[in-house]
Each structure stands twice: as C-alpha cells, then as structure tokens.
Amino acid sequence: MSSNTVSKTSTTDPHRLPNFCAGPAAIPTEVLARAQSEMLDWQGRGVSVMEMSHRSKDYMAIAEKAESKLRSLMAIPDNYKVLFLQGGASLQFSAIPLNLLNGGPADYLTTGAWSGKAIKEAKRYETLGLGGINQVATGKDSNFTTVPAMSEWQLSDNAAYFHYCANETIHGLQIFEPPQVGAPLIVDMSSCILSQPIDVSKYGMIYAGAQKNIGPAGLLIVIIRDDLLDQASEWCPLLLNYGHQADKESMSNTPATYSWYLAGLVFDWLEAQGGVEAIGQINQQKADLLYKTIDDSSFYNNPVDKQYRSIMNVPFTLANSSLDKTFLEESEQAGLLSLKGHRDVGGMRASIYNAVPLEWVQLLVDFMIDFENRYA
Template sequence: MTFDRRIFNFAAGPATLPEEVLKQAAAEMLNWQGLGASVMEVSHRGKEFMALYEEVLQDLRTLMEIPDSYEILMLQGGGLGQNAAIPMNLMPLAKNGPKADFLVTGVWSEKSYKEAEKYGVAHLAASSAAEKFNTIPARSTWQLSDDAAYVHYCANETIGGVEFPDVPDVNGKLLVADISSNILSREIDITKCGVWFGGAQKNIGPSGVTIVIVRKDLMGHSMKITPSIWDWSKQAATDSMLNTPPTFSIYMAGLGFKWLLKQGGVKAIEKRNLEKADLLYNFLDQSSLYENRVTKEYRSRMNVTFFLKNENLNAQFLEQSNAAGLVALRGHKAAGGMRASIYNAMPLEGVKALVEFMRDFERRA
C-alpha cells in the first residue's frame, strides 16, 4: 500500500518524527552549515561537528535538568548493549561479589535481568510475569537484597504498555532506569537514579545513538573483562568517541531537542502526552468492542495496548486502519492484540483520528 501523504505512524520504534525536524534534515542534507557536504560526511573530530555535539549535550541537560555531577554519553549498541555494560560497570560495587536486583515488569526488564546473569548474581526482586506483565507488583512484595550493587527497572514497557507512575522507592539503594521509551515524555528528578539510559528511536530521533546519563562517581569501577566501548569512564574521557560515533543520529537527536525546546520543553510535552493518552484510554474504557488489560494506575502514556474482544475481527481492523493511514497498530508478537504508540511526535490530531476510526469500526462490527 502506498500513500501520497503523511500517515499517522503508531509504530513502537523506530517511531514517527516531527515533520519540522524531517524537513530541516532534508534541507541540510547536501550542504550542512555551508560546508558543501552533509553532516554524515564531515569529520566527527572537526570543529563543526564538535560544536554540534556540545550543543546537543547542553540542550539535553537543559531539557532534563541534568546536574553537572552526571556525565552524558552518546553511545551505540542500543538498550541491549547497555544491558551488558551496566552490570560490567556497576556490579563490582556490590559488597560480597557482583550482584544486582531486578524489578521485572515486562519483556525488556526481563531481557536486562537475563543478560546480567552472565556477569554476576541477578536477583529477581519482583516480577509480574504471573500476571502476564499487565501490572507492577505491589511495593510490599519486593524482596530487595542488602548486598546488591544496584536495583534495575524499566520505566516504561513498550510491549505490555505498563509504566511506572514515578521513580520507585528502593530504600535509598542505587537505582538504574531504562527510559528508552519514555525519555523526555515527562518530568523526572535526575538525582533519583544513578544511571538513566535509553535509545533515541522513540522520543528523540532515528535509531543509532543510545543516551547514557551516569553519575560521575559511578564510573571507573568496571570489571576487567569490560570491552573498552562499554567502559563508561573510557568513553567519558573521549567525549563518547572511543570509536567513530553515529554522527547522523546525534545530529538528528539535536534537531529533536531543538524541536522539543520550541514546544515549551518537557513540562509542555508532558501535558500534551497526558491529553493524548486520556483521550484514547477514555474511549477504550467505554467501548464494548475494545479493552485495555493493564492496571489503570500503571497504564503507559506512550504505548497504549488494547484488544478486540472478538479477535476474529483483528485482520479486518488492521487492514482498514492501514487503508485509513493509521499504520503499525499490530501488537508485539509477545503480547498480541493491538498497540498504539503515541510518543512525543505523535500529534493530538493523530490520536483523534484513531479514536474516530475505532468508533466507526465498532459501529460497523
């Protein structure tokens, strides 16, 4: 199916980007900053790119209110790469040998937990697997260790559509947060976690760059087996350029940050995100055809999962929604059903169009 217009793209990632950002990138593609070349063709160590890089970091610091006590790394390898880097950098801080606690609330935190088992003791402090990852376990059931180096959690689970409403209370223990899918979507207190990490391909720009925000005193403790590219202290010492960085992805992230600043920053975009999520969830809650199965207080603002009560209509729903320019609504194979990812760049008009289509489809079903 082809379109002669922009669609409303509800993909979970790589996700929709602001049209304004795409137009600027297109305009600068052949001649960036009057250099007669694209940003992809200039040296990453040249003064022009280094100036861009520093501006990107500063804009992110402004947007997230990141204090100087935290380092910002722009790395490759995605969240899965950091699932290895984090235990290799932090597990040595444990009292009695490498160990970390994990709150497993979905597929992505489960992947983090299983990867960490390669480097030390990965202790399952809490899990909602028995509830099919439709909720977050009650705080009273968490079994946090006394000797773990840190506690790891995923702030927003894209597959199940579960999101922590706030940074969890772990009794003052070092906390590590995977914010791949809700970074810059809501205000957070950076000082509540020692490490924040996430890929750019949902709320920032195209895939290729992974942002790691790490408290500076947590660097320099890596295991001897840690590859240089995963050693945060070595990357920090080289401006994240131990190897050639993903220059185009960093450039695009910078455009995304400028766009977000122009919208009024994180506070303004959070208000918009709440409006979008409320619109869609309110419709689902009154529907006789669709249902959301996530505990209400843990519903994701970014990834709204839903199911058709008559699953024989799934194929028809997807075919007709695609034809209407509402694409990528099929749920992840691990969860089934449908999923509408409504990240920062998804306009309110897109969610309104989706709700109107769903309402019409329900009338005709």
Template sequence: MQNIFNFSAGPAMLPKEVMQQAQDEMLNWRGLGTSVMEVSHRGKPFIEVAEKAEADLRELLSIPCNYTVLFMQGGGRGQFSAVPMNISKQGGVSQHLLTGQWSVSAEAEARKYTKTEILAESALVDGKIVVPDQTLWSISDQADYFHYCTNETVDGVEIDWVPKSDNDAVPIVADMSSNILSKPLNIEEYGVIYAGAQKNIGPSGLALVIVRNDLIGIEREQTPSIFNYQLQAKSGSMYNTPPTFSWYLAGLVFEWLKTKGGLAKMAQRNQEKSELLYQQIDSTGFYKNNVHESFRSKMNVTFQLQDSSLDAMFLEQAESHGLVALKGHRAVGGMRASIYNAMPLEGVQALAGFMKEFERKHG
C-alpha cells in the same frame, strides 16, 4: 499525498519539523557543501553539534553537574551488558523488578556478569496487569545496583514511581528507552539512566546514558572499551567514531522539544493523547485493555478487540485510512498504538475516530 500517522513502536516517527530540517540540510549542511554525515566527528563543526546536543539535553532534563552524559552505540540492549560491567564488582549482586519483555531481557543479560535476584514481577490481578507495590519487596543494601524498566513497550506497562533502597546507597538503574523525554524527571533519584534512541530521541543506532559520576571509573578490567563509561567520558563519547547522523538528529529533536515548551508541556500533551485513546477503548466493551489503570502506559497503548476474528480487517482498514503500524507485538497480539512525543494529537484523534466508526460497523 495521504496524511500518514505512524504508530510504530520503534523505530518510531520523528517530528515532521525535524525531518524537514534534516531534508533541507541533507546535501549542504551549514553551507559546507557536504552532508553532516560526511564530516569528521572530530572536526569543529560536528563538535559544536555534539556540545549543543548535550547542553540542550541537560537543560531539558535539568541534569546536575555531577552526572555525565554519554552518547553511545549498541542501543538499549548494549546497556544490558554495559551496566553490570561498569558498576558491579566481580561476583556481585544485581536486583531486578520484572514487568515485561525488556526488564526480563535485561535480567537475563545481567546474569552473565552478576548473581541476579528477582525482587518482584508483574502479575495478572482480576485480569489486569499489576506491578507489585514496593511495600511488598525491598532492595537489599548488599546489591551492587537495582534495575527496572520504566515503560514496557510490548505490554503497555508504565511505572510512574521510582523504587528506593532503604539507605539510598544502592544505585537505581532505569531503562527509559521508551518514555525518556516524555515528562520531567528528578535525575538525582537515579544512578544510571539509559535509553535507546529510536522512540523519543532520534533514529536507531544511538544509546543515551546518564550516569552519576561516582559510578564512573569502577568498571571491570574485562569491560570492552566501546562500553567503558570512563573511556567514553574522557573522550567526549568519541572513543570510536560515533553514529554522527543519529547524534545530529537527536540534537534537532532536543531543539524541537525546547520550542514546544519543554518536558512539562510535553507531559501535558502526552496525558491528553493517552486519555483520549483509553477513553475510546473503555467506552463500550468492543475494545479492551488488560493493564490496570495505575500502570497504563502513556507511550504504548495496547488494546484488543473482543472479537479477535476482526483483527485483520481492523488493521487493513486502519492502514487504508493512513493509520499504520498498529499491529501488536507478536508475543501478545492485538493492537498497539505507540504515541511518543512526535505523534500529534491529530493522529490520536484520527485513530479514536476510526475505532469508533469501525465499532459502529462491526459491533
């Protein structure tokens, strides 16, 4: 079987070791003669899975005890609504930094529940996408919360700094769906962190929420129970039947990350992978990337061929070499290589080598 490297932006590839373990346990999990998908979420065996997954996640991210971890449904988009319903008051204000499709979508959803204020937007400067520095805008202490997306998958834009409010009174809410667990974090800089699972956590169907405890219990009366942080916290994220298989696989991914040396080691690997790919893109001018170097994503490397008439051939030949899912998002075109934690260095090396050979033949 040909070695396939899957560069899908999401649902994305999972670590091979994790998939192998899940396969081995599929029909007879823990000697029970059943799959983990077939046991009660309230039974002792699955409760142990849930508790270990949270403990491993807390260890990986150094989550303080004054933060609650929730395993919820609805993906990242569900949190676009859950956040304002849980931490903003009726008629309140949410402030937003817009850097791509996902932060734009979050603002549009928040508009249903709050008065939204757009503080700044990414822009093209000399043909490159740039995120305005916070010296050019400020977070009002009258806002209920400030929202931004740390990594935009469509355009390949990542923000490595954390916005601050003047008096630290405004909760910082971060959509980390596509770069959580890719590097260490200082959790205490945030009020709420949320992430859809299908990039760096596990399969789709699960949303991870890390929320500071003082932001729990202030939800609006009309907040649906399924999205209510307080109800989910009190029930151990089991107010309803959770996506148990996704939760189980997420726990295996957390274990895998620990065996790989944790998030500091993962950050080094991700830096090496992204540098290799950007060096290939920048080397001759045959390829181009339109994001300023300060904001280039380490998770989603976008690029275009100078001659776009070669796009279809590039994708077809890449796939024949086992390099799949490289087509860019329909909104921007070009190519996109998503190189999340599970993508091995060998996959990026194979892509860079193919790009070099393709350029040699068609440049």
C-alpha cells in the same frame, strides 16, 4: 472498508500519514524537513553532516550543542555525564553488570519483556564472579499487567544497584515514580525519556535508545552519575566502559554522527514546543483520549492496571479477536500505520510518542468508534 479513510491532507503535513510504530518511531515533521534542507550542504559548508569528520570543529559544535540542549531540557545536574553511544539499549543489558556489579549483588525488577531480557543477560555475568543477580519480583503471574506490591519485593542487603524498566513498550506498563530503595537506581527509559518531567538526581543512571523519542535508531543516551564511572570490572570491554567513554567525550571510536545530529534537531524541536513540561501535558491529553475511548467501550479492552498504564504505548484488544485482521487491514487502508500489537502480546498497539500529534490520536479514535459501530 471504513468510511473514515484518512486523507493525506488531513494530517499535520500533506505528505505524511499517522504513524503509531513502537520503534523506530515517528520523528517530528519539522525535524525531517530541516534535515532534508541541510542534507547536501550543512550551513554553507558544501558537505553533508554524514560526511564530516567527527573530530572536526563543525561536528564538535553540533555534538556539544546537542548535549547542552538535552541537559537543559532534563535539568541534568553537573555531577552527571551524558554519553552518546551506540548499540541500542539492549547492549546496556551487558554493559551495566560489567560496569557496576562489582561483587554484587544487584537487584532487578521484572515488569515485562524488556526488563526480562535485562535480567536474563545480566545473569550471564554471574559465572565471571562479578556478583549475584537477584530478581526482587516479577509481574509474570499477572501477564505483566501490573507491578507487584513493593511489600512483596525481596530486596538484597547492600545491593550494588537496582535495575528496572520505566516503560515496558510491549506490554504498555509504565512506572511513573522511581522505586524507593537504597541502591542506586539504574533505569531503562528508552520509550518514555523526555515524555514527562523527571528529577534526574533520583537516579544513578538513565539509559535510552534513541528510536522512540529522541531520533533515529543507532544512537543510545546514557546519563550517569560521576561516582558510578570508575567501577568497571576487568572484564569490561573498553567501548562499554562508561568511565572511558566519559573521558573520551563519547568519541572513543567514530560515533553515530548523523543520528547524534538528528537528536540535536529533535532537542531543538522539543524546546520550541515549550520543553518537557509542555510536551508532557500534550502526551497526557493523547493518552487520556485513547484510554477513554477504550474504557467507554465493551468492544475494546486494555488489561493494564490503570495506575500503571503507559502514556506512550497503548495496547488494546477486541472483544472478538477474529476481527483483529480486519481491524488492521482497514486501519491501514484508512491511512493509520503500524497498529499491529507485538507478536508476544497480539491484538493492537498504538505508540503515541512525542512526535505523534494529538490530531493523529483523534483520527485513530474516530476510526475505532466507526469500526465498532460497524462490527459490534
């Protein structure tokens, strides 16, 4: 076992260990502490937020504040609606074609597991006559370690939309700049939203599951331009209809009230860190530290094209894969949690979302160097 066992008192909080889970992921300690203090009695009201009517004056104030904070953090233009929905990002793989295909075609770029799932689901709706689904390119031949050159993309004429995943959580591949195409960009930002500044006006719609950088699982954020709200097909269920949900202020049915509340606390926390620009600088520091450790070693490897390396999800392998089990056992014994790679990729993966402090990444790096020294 490594001598670098992580004492609970060596982390930023005496009761918490470094958590590198891909999702549900770490939530800022300050947010959890505040939620704990308000659990039984929210601001002297004598009830928990979980017990409030979603249409009560108090809860409406919570919801409105969360939206206002998110709009401020991301500089969301006035001609975009912000929806707090349920079902996770995967439900949007169905909702998007039902809302936006309109005779199509629609273009999809496949760069990993999640964009692959999105196009597979969208193709189910071709049989309804909503329009064709076109895969413009796929990174499968490279095992999703790079993005095919745009010169190779087979773009449709007059596409209804262009869908891609900005950050592939499983493969650790990130597209940092929005593709320059003519169709409205529909982007899955589940694992990179709020990690760096972006220009929202370049996108038709951004969607993100909450369980990476926003809060607990069960909540979904949709940021959608107004002109895309009224295009849903007759096949679209009411609860998946973006225009309907916008009209009902995300309360067509009872929303995920406690997750929405916790998201608001995360937005407060992020604002206190200096906003998205400040947290983006910290995220880059964390990623640089971890990738340098990997690149400076012949013992560790990250296969992703350097220009597309994710700053949120860092997969890595050992030169001797027979040591994988030992690495994972010893890292957990050392107090470093959830480093096992996804079953489709293997190896290890460190997810270093906003709530993962630089100190935790340093502890991981120290363990990796020690492990290499003992087993190389």
